[in-house]
Amino acid sequence: YDYIVVGGGSAGSIIASRLSENSSVSVLVIEGGPSHEGEVDLTIPYVYPRTFRSRFDWNYTTVPQPNLGNRPGIYLRGHVLGGSSSINGMTLNRAPASDWDKIASYTGDSSFRWDAILPYIKKNEGFNRPPNTPEYANTYDPAVHGFNADKIGNTLVTDGNWISQPALQAATEVGINYVRDVNGGLPVGISWQQFSTKDGSRSSAATAYLSAGILSSRTNLKVLLNAFVTRLLPVSGTDLKFTTVEYKDASGNTVTVSARREVILSAGVMSTPIILMRSGLGPRAHLQANNITTILDVPAVGQNLQDRCGAAAVWSVNATDTDDDIDRNPAVFNRWLNQWNQNHTGRLTQMSYRQMIFGRVPNNASIFSGGFQDPSSGPTCPHYELYPANKWTSPTTPQPATGNFVSMNIFVSASNVRGTVTLDPTNPLTGNPVIDPKYLSSEWDRYVMRDAVRTSVRYFNAPAWKKWNATPVFDTAILNSDAALDAWISSSAFGGVHGVGTARMGPANSPAGQDVVAPNFKVKGVSGLRIADTSVFPFVINGHTMGATYAIAEKVSDLIKSGN
Numbered sequence: 001y002d003y004i005v006v007g008g009g010s011a012g013s014i015i016a017s018r019l020s021e022n023s024s025v026s027v028l029v030i031e032g033g034p035s036h037e038g039e040v041d042l043t044i045p046y047v048y049p050r051t052f053r054s055r056f057d058w059n060y061t062t063v064p065q066p067n068l069g070n071r072p073g074i075y076l077r078g079h080v081l082g083g084s085s086s087i088n089g090m091t092l093n094r095a096p097a098s099d100w101d102k103i104a105s106y107t108g109d110s111s112f113r114w115d116a117i118l119p120y121i122k123k124n125e126g127f128n129r130p131p132n133t134p135e136y137a138n139t140y141d142p143a144v145h146g147f148n149a150d151k152i153g154n155t156l157v158t159d160g161n162w163i164s165q166p167a168l169q170a171a172t173e174v175g176i177n178y179v180r181d182v183n184g185g186l187p188v189g190i191s192w193q194q195f196s197t198k199d200g201s202r203s204s205a206a207t208a209y210l211s212a213g214i215l216s217s218r219t220n221l222k223v224l225l226n227a228f229v230t231r232l233l234p235v236s237g238t239d240l241k242f243t244t245v246e247y248k249d250a251s252g253n254t255v256t257v258s259a260r261r262e263v264i265l266s267a268g269v270m271s272t273p274i275i276l277m278r279s280g281l282g283p284r285a286h287l288q289a290n291n292i293t294t295i296l297d298v299p300a301v302g303q304n305l306q307d308r309c310g311a312a313a314v315w316s317v318n319a320t321d322t323d324d325d326i327d328r329n330p331a332v333f334n335r336w337l338n339q340w341n342q343n344h345t346g347r348l349t350q351m352s353y354r355q356m357i358f359g360r361v362p363n364n365a366s367i368f369s370g371g372f373q374d375p376s377s378g379p380t381c382p383h384y385e386l387y388p389a390n391k392w393t394s395p396t397t398p399q400p401a402t403g404n405f406v407s408m409n410i411f412v413s414a415s416n417v418r419g420t421v422t423l424d425p426t427n428p429l430t431g432n433p434v435i436d437p438k439y440l441s442s443e444w445d446r447y448v449m450r451d452a453v454r455t456s457v458r459y460f461n462a463p464a465w466k467k468w469n470a471t472p473v474f475d476t477a478i479l480n481s482d483a484a485l486d487a488w489i490s491s492s493a494f495g496g497v498h499g500v501g502t503a504r505m506g507p508a509n510s511p512a513g514q515d516v517v518a519p520n521f522k523v524k525g526v527s528g529l530r531i532a533d534t535s536v537f538p539f540v541i542n543g544h545t546m547g548a549t550y551a552i553a554e555k556v557s558d559l560i561k562s563g564n
């Protein structure tokens with residue numbers, strides 16, 4: 001093979017598909033999980049949580065998190081073709097423009113600026129216009145979307161559910177501005193949700209880029225499934241040319257395969273650093289402790305993990321049309337399932353969120369006194385994200401058997417915490433990564449979370465919710481002191497799914513070790529190897545990560561195709 005792509009996930013599927021558009025090059029994808037084809041839990045959008053802790057998930061767990069009541073968290077990652085894009089929540093979101101500009105500034109490469117990255121964002125998008133009715137006037141900006149019908153679908157929420165009216169009105173009442181398009185680069189405010197769906201079904205990197213049709217029509221593209229990559233090997237006699245891949249096939253046999261040109265490592269934020277470390281590319285002391293010979297001391301591998309910690313607060317409402325009964329009453333679920341089976345319409349075509357709010361801690365907040373530097377990418381970058389849901393969403397308290405609810409899902413966005421991913425000392429060669437995101441371990445992250453919870457309470461206290469009698473199901477006395485609020489957060493918060501940074505990109509001339517890859521995605525200090533997945537983002541993405549990952553996958557494909 002000319003190119004071997006390790007991991008057929010969100011980035012890997014796109015890269016393999018794009019490279020194999022040239023029929024004169026051959027491409028192999030080595031994917032640890034099974035195929036996505038024909039799997040109903042990967043197809044019906046609403047049921048996506050069924051994939052958690054299933055054979056489509058790598059079943060990772062974090063180490064106990066002191067600021068989450070010492071609870072370990074599950075860390076979901078897709079173990080299937082399409083990777084996490086095959087099991088995720090489908091919120092299609094890009095990083096704000098200022099995040100891209102910050103990446104450009106950090107790497108010294110202006111081709112990461114928002115204006116330069118937007119064509120790559122559009123390239124993989126098949127935006128589905130909403131109905132041409134007054135309700136959806138001014139709900140999106142066509143100028144920032146791609147309309148490539150064969151690529152990844154992006155669908156605006158369009159079901160007219162009751163919650164949209166109070167959700168939007170309450171925002172106006174508490175001073176949250178309306179944003180026409182969450183994906184226009186300036187997301188702070190309230191906007192309509194966009195989901196990566198198409199014709200009522202999930203649209204993923206696999207459905208769009210490695211569909212059965214594409215795979216059967218390209219003899220130069222091969223996908224190996226259920227093959228677990230253990231490490232990369234340097235070609236002997238070369239200057240650290242890492243073009244050989246070692247994997248265990250479905251029967252457990254160890255096999256090696258080499259690329260004539262390059263290996264592209266796209267195993268995701270947890271596996272990419274682990275594969276590098278097993279290959280002798282990582283922090284020397286850690287490799288030594290795990291009896292792995294260091295080939296290149298790269299201290300940044302597995303460091304700089306940034307993620308977005310979440311929590312959910314719940315209010316009871318007197319509305320009857322919430323999604324609660326879909327989750328707890330099989331008859332209601334089956335009614336919607338029948339509808340979905342008939343024509344792919346109805347409640348199961350999307351999740352329980354219609355709007356999303358990106359917010360900022362006020363400029364005069366006490367945290368900024370004393371010279372504290374705002375870690376966000378600038379004044380138009382969110383510090384936190386909120387999305388109201390028309391059902392009970394708290395994962396830390398069970399859904400009651402009766403009643404109707406709305407919830408606020410709350411995420412710290414512009415985190416300044418950096419965690420780690422390291423080898424399992426009991427089984428460095430095939431064990432799961434040891435994941436320590438260090439959630440809420442900085443005063444800044446805790447401050448943002450408190451501010452976001454208080455904003456949520458203000459929001460559901462707004463007059464728009466009075467008609468629905470929105471009543472918190474938690475004791476609002478927690479708001480009276482930071483200590484009480486921290487205690488509630490500690491017991492309610494949960495880990496994120498938007499990890500980045502474990503093989504981060506840096507300037508072309510920064511030392512190998514400080515950063516792992518150069519702006520052309522090549523691994524510093526070795527040859528024949530690039531990394532392209534969420535692990536390369538140098539900072540947390542202030543939004544959901546899938547869209548940003550798609551954009552860099554398109555960009556790296558172009559770089560490789562043009563010989564750069």
Ligand SMILES: Cc1cc2nc3c(=O)[nH]c(=O)nc-3n(C[C@H](O)[C@H](O)[C@H](O)COP(=O)(O)OP(=O)(O)OC[C@H]3O[C@@H](n4cnc5c(N)ncnc54)[C@H](O)[C@@H]3O)c2cc1C
Nearest residue numbers: 007009010011032083084088089090091229271534544546
């Ligand atoms: C449950 C969940 C919900 C999420 N919700 C959203 C959302 O709503 N919106 C959003 O934007 N983002 C969401 N995300 C995050 C987003 O999906 C990911 O950040 C992004 O898809 C990661 O892309 P990636 O290419 O880096 O990794 P992945 O897509 O995870 O791809 C990595 C691939 O490598 C394979 N692999 C890993 N290790 C090996 C190995 N050793 N050998 C062989 N193959 C291997 C995996 O099986 C996988 O296919 C969610 C993620 C999860 C898990």
